[in-house]
Amino acid sequence: MSTCFASCVRCSNPPPPLVPPSSSSASGARRGSHLLLRLHPGVQRVTVAVLGARGVGKTSIVEQFMRSEFCEHYESSKSTQTHYTSVIMNDHMYELKIIDCPGSVRFPVTSLQEWNDHRGVGLLSASAYVIVYDVTDEDSFRSARLLRERIVRSRRRRRNAAVAAGDAAAVAPVTIVVVANKIDLQIAGAGAGTGTGTSFHGPAVFVERLTQGGSSRRDLGNVVRKQWKCAYAECSAKYNWRIVALFRDLVKAAVDSGGESHHHHHRMAASSRVQEALRNNRCVIL
Numbered sequence: 001m002s003t004c005f006a007s008c009v010r011c012s013n014p015p016p017p018l019v020p021p022s023s024s025s026a027s028g029a030r031r032g033s034h035l036l037l038r039l040h041p042g043v044q045r046v047t048v049a050v051l052g053a054r055g056v057g058k059t060s061i062v063e064q065f066m067r068s069e070f071c072e073h074y075e076s077s078k079s080t081q082t083h084y085t086s087v088i089m090n091d092h093m094y095e096l097k098i099i100d101c102p103g104s105v106r107f108p109v110t111s112l113q114e115w116n117d118h119r120g121v122g123l124l125s126a127s128a129y130v131i132v133y134d135v136t137d138e139d140s141f142r143s144a145r146l147l148r149e150r151i152v153r154s155r156r157r158r159r160n161a162a163v164a165a166g167d168a169a170a171v172a173p174v175t176i177v178v179v180a181n182k183i184d185l186q187i188a189g190a191g192a193g194t195g196t197g198t199s200f201h202g203p204a205v206f207v208e209r210l211t212q213g214g215s216s217r218r219d220l221g222n223v224v225r226k227q228w229k230c231a232y233a234e235c236s237a238k239y240n241w242r243i244v245a246l247f248r249d250l251v252k253a254a255v256d257s258g259g260e261s262h263h264h265h266h267r268m269a270a271s272s273r274v275q276e277a278l279r280n281n282r283c284v285i286l
Contacts, residue, residue, distance in 0.1 A: 044255065045096075045127075046095070046097070047097040047127045048097070048126065048250055048254075049128075053139065054103030060238070062100045065244060066083055066098075079102060080121055082098070083097070096247070106150075107147055107154065108123060128177065128250045129176045130246070131151075132144070134182050135180045135182050135186040151176060155174060158171045175254055177230065179246065180232070182237070183235065231253075
């Protein structure tokens with residue numbers, strides 16, 4: 001079954017939260033709009049934190065999803081940015097909060113660390129985490145591994161504390177997706193090494209050459225899925241390839257996980273669901 005996924009209102013750093021526009025104002029809602037609305041009681045919020053080393057393309061991924069824009073000029077993010085958008089999926093509306101963290105952010109393991117370093121951001125309470133690495137930068141993959149370990153350690157501490165307090169349900173399940181960005185650069189580099197003189201000119205060539213793949217990419221994907229127990233996705237922020245599908249499947253996994261009853265089953269089921277969705281890449285854009 002295809003999933004309908006559409007964005008209604010997109011805003012950056014507004015006083016939260018948002019609701020869908022009325023029929024009279026729907027035509028005025030546009031990408032980058034700063035229309036501020038109050039959250040309807042029936043609208044569920046899904047919070048996604050985007051993490052990774054400097055220069056891996058975190059902000060580019062968020063900007064492509066929010067505004068379908070890509071900036072060729074690189075400027076390192078200095079502070080955490082929060083974005084809000086209302087999305088429709090399967091005839092239900094959700095408020096999506098995206099936390100775009102700079103590469104210098106050290107993920108908090110304890111509530112005290114969050115209070116001291118990330119007050120008001122809500123990193124520890126996120127519904128899902130996107131850990132981005134650059135396929136041309138091995139160090140960024142190591143950083144992704146360390147981030148994943150800190151997230152797992154933090155969730156384990158919170159879960160143990162909740163169990164000890166007799167409130168295991170207080171720690172919601174979480175989805176972690178490791179995203180290999182800048183696939184276009186790796187494919188372009190592989191083509192240059194063949195001696196054919198073929199260069200990377202755009203999305204059509206990109207998709208055609210992606211099928212050739214490389215053992216290193218497959219190996220890293222297997223490590224993420226089998227050893228880290230996380231979902232794995234590849235994308236190109238520059239060419240807006242698989243960006244919408246990534247956020248759609250994150251929302252779906254986070255929403256589906258909310259109705260389960262066992263935390264371990266939550267985590268494993270969420271990762272499996274989002275990985276299956278990413279693999280099938282089923283999507284209808286309205």
